[in-house]
Amino acid sequence: MAAAPLSTPLDVHFFIPPSDSKGTIFFTKPLRTNSTRKFTFSCHSSKPKPKPPPNLPESPSPNNPSLSDQLKPLSTTTLSPAKPDQTHLLSKPKSTWVNPTRPKRSVLSLQRHKRSPYSYNPQVRELKLLARKLNNCDDSQEALSLTLNEVPFEPTRENALLILNSLKFWPKSYFFFNWIKTQNLFPMETIFYNVTMKSLRFGRQFQLIEQLANEMVSNGIELDNITYSTIISCAKRCNMFNKAIEWFERMYKTGLMPDEVTYSAILDVYAKSGKVEEVLSLYERGVASGWKPDAITFSVLGKMFGETGDYDGIRYVLQEMRSLGVQPNVVVYNTLLEAMGKAGKPGLARSLFDEMVESGLTPDEKTLTALIKVYGKARWAKDALELWERMRANSWPMDFILYNTLLNMCADIGLVEEAERLFEDMKQSSDHCKPDSYSYTAMLNIYGSGGNVDKAMYMFEEMSELGVAVNVMGCTCLIQCLGKARRIDDLVTVFGVSVKRGVKPDDRLCGCLLSVVSLCETSEDVGKVVACLQEANPKLVGLVKLIENKKTGFETVKQEFKSVIRDTAVDARRPFCNCLIDICRNRYLYERAHELLYLGNLYGLYPGLHNKTVDEWSLDVRSLSIGAAHTALEEWMGTLAKVVEREEALPELFLAQTGTGTHKFSQGLATSFASHVKKLAAPFAQSEERAGCFVATREDLVSWVQSRIPSAVTA
């Protein structure tokens, strides 16, 4: 891999800014591929970009490499591991073009496609009336032909265009377009195809669009930037990214340069297919061609980085806008706020929102939805409530999704009364904000996590009465709550009704049922819940039976555990293991509990459980259930005893992290842990400086272990 590290993938001559250049910031961030991504902040803050010489042809010659050929080296150059001398090259004192002898090739036309001017049509009223009739009539060929014959009109080019533009649904537009074609009164120009394609795009009819495009090619009708951007955006909306790229390349091959609309459409295609490196290359290449990207481009970039919660990427977008002097609009702020949330930066989302309001923009429903969601997830109750207050004081726009997001925020933070008030507002509101399945799910979540079984059950019954669908999450919340209240018969009923009403149990629901199994006090109750679980996940029930049997050997448990966990959704794996451990402990199967904790660790379900530095060893049980945390503590004590016995080096401080349970409804892991520590007479005490931590000094721990060793030996 001795290739010049800064050779550019797109054959664009690379401008290396001087090291003291103010507009250039360089930072790296490791990607999952263990490579290094480079963000070069283009050096366009102070000096205007040199315009490409006017005598250069705008379009590439037909034998130009296709875009995919041009992009090929990209994956091999930019995804290769970082080389130390890259930074060397960057700090070269003089600005220089890597290859100044070759002319810079532009990738996009800086001129937008020009539209033909609108001219007034005196017959507009009659034509609109006909269009309305067509819109309202049946989709069938017969009905449409009949309507056209009923209201005869002069089928001139202008009249036909006006009608075509006024048709709403694609079957009508497509029919009318074909009708004009068969009339043979005037040549079919590009604009007729473009208008029809736009309508087809609303109906996601990519196949028909492609058919029309091919027809244009074979009839020698020019495809312009409007045609291509429509084709590309339709393919994108149909998730046919390869088709979108194929047409983009065809465009270059026919010698047509994309303008900024087509260019940002293709950027979005690459962004949505997760090709971040390609997007950045195209972006930088466009900027190097003298393009000043607009707000739409930045919202595409912002959305892309938000998708992976890439904070460096978000900073890059903000920095680029600043240095290019592009003022973000509401959409850009919305995507960036959302992205900040995904990147886990609630504070920065808040400042960004403040900046937005200060700049004179009015937040819309999407802005507020994004921010409320961020505050809810971060459990920033104060900010969430303040924002809500501000929304009402300023009468900022509310919609249905925002209402439901507010309810979810209430569930995240534990604001029961506020949620009830909102829910009532929704019930009293006009039709478009009536509580739906999402709203009820949020309420089930709120009542369920708060242990308010009766109100939760009431919600469930109300849903049945009003015909609101129950979804798997609502069902899970209610079952969890009924389980905690030991209302097993109600639980069985709710499970049965939900399944009957179309709920497909998923791994989370199974995890929830499994946790109820661990809570059951009688074998009768266990049987009832296991019967539900048997319906949803028989293999999991098999594993439970296996581990409960003392005679089952470790190897058998290991194989079965592995097989069940492999088939389980990633986010449900640890809960499964936690519950299995709890079940064992409740049946006094301590050895089995330790085996399961070992297996959970083996298969990576408890990353970061043990942490060691020179000064401090810690056990982080925050993601463990009570039974699993006890098991982990016992395991840790056993290990420490061995270390003490062998007189190996020990740190000053020992730490067990239980967390404080920031969630209002969260169970008291700390309390339970404290009593277990007491039972073991271990010298851990709740730390006053570090919330959610139990600490022990080396001296205390060593003397405690030594006092226990004789008993440990005899036991």
Added chain:
DNA sequence: ATAGGGTTAG
């Protein structure tokens, strides 16, 4: 939706 590109809910 009056020929083309971007943003909201477990």
